[in-house]
Amino acid sequence: MNHSRIYIGCAGWSIGRDFAAQFPAQGTHLQRYALKLTGVEVNSSFYRPHRRTTYERWAQSVPRDFRFSVKIPKRITHDLRLAGCEAEVETFLEQCSGLGERLGCLLVQLPPSLAFEQTVTEHFFRMLRERCSEPIVLEPRHESWVNARQLLARYQIAQAAVDPSRISTDRTPQGASVVKYWRLHGSPRIYHSPYGPDYLEALATQLQTVQTESLWCIFDNTANGVALADALALLGLLDSN
Structure with a gap:
């Protein structure tokens, strides 16, 4: 499968000892990571x-086609709550x-306590759009954000698909079609559990049908390092098809 504009990776680029042998031995963690995976989510920001x-x-540390x-x-x-x-x-x-x-x-992850408020949200995304032409992805975690669809479409904001699901519209990507984005936090134990072969095979099949300019799948089950294993396995499945 052509990996152009398909970005598979983890939330961060740490390489644990259990997976070090699967990466080049030389270079920084980022340099080694970027030679095996195609994208990364910068959570430290x-x-x-x-x-x-x-x-x-x-x-400067990564290949030309790698993306952050x-x-x-x-x-x-969370502190200013978009205002x-x-x-x-x-x-x-x-x-x-x-x-x-x-x-x-850019990824905008909201706190579970932040409800959708039309005026505040519209001002924020208008302001952000005036300053930024890159794709913008939203991860809301309050059910009221199901009412934001028209606003997200107006400002070309994508909504991430999330596992485990937090609200009724986050099982599949929503919003702007220019980017489709999956954030997989681990299930059943969030941040810890790996995804099994059946889940990854079904996910690979799903990703192959997506029509978009930019497709992202980020594994955030990083607590035990299993995100790396899942990302590498998903890339292997996409390569084989």
Whole structure:
């Protein structure tokens, strides 16, 4: 299968001892990771800022076709709750733009307590869209966000498919068709459980039917390192078809 514009990877690029033998021996963790997988989700940006020069260094460490999905800071989504955050958005975008063409998309993960509010949400996404042309992916976790479909379409915002599901519309990708995005957190034990062969085979079959410009599948079951095994297995299944 052609991997162009198909980005399979993990939330972070740490390589645990159990999987080290499956990666090249030389280079940084990111360099080794990027020679086997096609994308990565930068979760550390959610917790702390990174200098533009750090993003530039990361971009220079990976192959030309590799892409980064960068998580918007917690300060914006959880503390300010999407309101009054223009300065914070400007700072974040200036930093992560250091990735250049390897910036694949931005991820907006919302807290479970944040309900959909039309005025606040529209102002946020209009402001973000004025400053950012890259694909934007939303992971809402409050059921009221099922009412945001028209707004997401207006601003070309995609909604991630999530496992385990949090709301009634997140079992399949929603919103903008320019990007389709899966975030798989591990099931039944979130962040810990691996996905079995049956699940991965069904997922591979599903991904092969998706029509989109950019397809992402990120494994966030990183607590025991099993995300790497799942990502590599999924890539192997896609390669074999």
